[in-house]
Amino acid sequence: MKRKVFICICIIALIGTGLCLANGQKEESADQVTLEYIYWGSPAEDAAVKQALAEFEAANPTIKVEPMYLPGDLDGSTYNAKMKALAVSNSLPDVGYFRPEEFGNYAENGYFLKLDELMARDGMDDSYLPQTWLKINNATYGAYTAAECQVMWYNRDVLKEAGVPTPPTDYKNAWSWDDFVTYLKMITIDSKGLHPDDAGFNPKDIARYGVSYDLWSTMYYPSVWSNGGDIIDTDGKTVHVDTPETIEAFQNLADLMNVHHVMPRMTGGTNVSPLTMLANGQLGFYVTGQWTLLDLGAMKELNYGVAALPILKESAQIYVSGVNVVFNATEHPEEAWTLQKWMMDPSKTLDLYTSGLWMPTKMSYYTDPEDLAKWLDNDVHPEGFKEAVVDSMAVSKNEPIMIKNINQIWGDYLNAAVESIWIGEKTAKQALTEAAEKIRKSGLLQGSY
């Protein structure tokens, strides 16, 4: 008898809780709209984006934004997998970041809201950098989140100790590759303090390296272009990886590791972050994406500077960024567009730019000295950042994201080929010639979007 009473009480309690929960969900008033914003990034980027979203909420009391954060991974495969799962299960968010290499495929399949009319209505076309808007079949389906590129940071104290002169910041008059290598050898020492060219230097026991290049597909382009080479033509049909210029560019990078011993081997996942090495004085230069400034700026004890990228034959730069899109599945396109505009407007989200995460896509922030000072004049952006980085965008080419299957071409063929160059198993000539043949036969060269 007692037991039955107990069970009854339990059931009633359960139903009660259920009702309460159901009620709780309906509390939102009718004109209140909730948007989901999806994005990736480092923990610092996560905090910065959450801050921007909170400010958006404060300025638009009727719109609530739920952040949907995914930890960043370099090749974006986790983010892509998540996106695909969301797309198939019809539970895509409203607005957010999108992986650039998948943009064309999704846009063609109608997953994004067409932005042209909204842009024309709000006069958005002309006030942004021309590269910003991403078009498929003459319709705009997204915008680059920011303007981002490759940069070369250095540790001032390390360079001073090694006796290396202050590197040039003018992107047109940067160091030549040979000069660069000479200075890198001055920085590199083994645990006995010997340099790579000294007798008895032990390359297996290096205490301080000259440079670390981020080794992933996007980061190869500037070196390759600077040497006059290319990977795949923008038409998506011609392979250029086996041209002498491209081969030389890759061999140069590999030689930094295997011949000159001035760069740590950074393959596989077992690495100390180069940023940490830079901060610890174990690294002189670090060539990476400009967005790392967000993390770099937070390292208060580190005395860092920025240098122009070394020039192989001509100065080169890449325009790279995540994409921001409004998903077609959204029930609130107007509000989603408002949020999209907010995230693109430096006057609303200045912190994202002053903190070093992004460079603006809005034109006036490059041309108008007053606007330029707004995001560059601070402790985070080092001296010379404008000459070395911002100005170098003048020679930038877009990351070739519109080539069909570019992701798989890298994943199945080029990454493995390039890796075999890094570990010294093959020369760049062998590896890239083989890879080029395989790519031509693979059936993946299906043009571009």
Added chain:
Amino acid sequence: MSHSKKMGFNKKRQTLWGWILISPLCLGLTLWVAFPMGLSFFTSMTKWDMLGKAEFIGLKNYLIIFTQDELFLKSIRNTLYFTFLSLPLQLFIALAGALLLHSQVKGQRAFRTIFYLPSLIPIVVSSVMWLWLFNHQYGLINYFLNLLGFDRVQWIDSKHMVIPSLTIMNIWNVGNIIIIFLAGLQGIPNDLLEAVDIDGGRYWHKLRYVILPLLSPIILYNMIVNMIKCLQLFVEPYIMTNGGPVNSSLSFVLHIYNNAFKYGKMGTANAMAWVLFLLTMLISLVIFKTSSQWTYYEGDK
């Protein structure tokens, strides 16, 4: 007198309850085993990127993976290498560990706990931990090797060492197998062991003629289960090496994952998954068929 035509009340009720009680299982098997398998088989015969519509192409996917995809065969080779390197070592070390832990020593419980601990750590955590241990420059293993005067070894950064490295990590994690062996050891009747003592046998005789034969069904079980686990190697290469260097740790399942979620080739990926299924079944069958030669069940002659 026909029983079948007229069921008694009790029997009817029994049948009803029977159905009710096994219905969750039936439902589970259909919804989460039969249906996905069917769907996967159907998908394996289509070209589908999950975004557009699936296009039926027959057995072409199977043809493609065997003729055009060179990484497919490589991933099979890597996986088989890992399996046949890990499995014997794992079983041997787990059995040795179990025999040691079975002996009556002080602190037996503490030892058992210590050996089981690695199994309690989530595999992602242990992967990241081993990533640091294996680190070429700053890893603990290389640090000690260096102290002892050896050269630093490129563990997971070298093409030749990456699979052995994953094997070492896998062996560290044999706690589960040890526990199962221990349970088996405790089931061995003491009188048989005493009989060996009376006959003047030594420990080796106990092991060879009593312990191993009585433990053989458990060895078989551990062998099959762990073989399947090894063939499905995924998390460690996914987290630690991403298949590298130069695809030398690209496991079968990682390749399937890449095709499905990275390149949006659901059809190809599903075709590969079926090949994996058949391969697993084949190896299991071989082990089962030969097992009658070396397993001993009480009651057998």
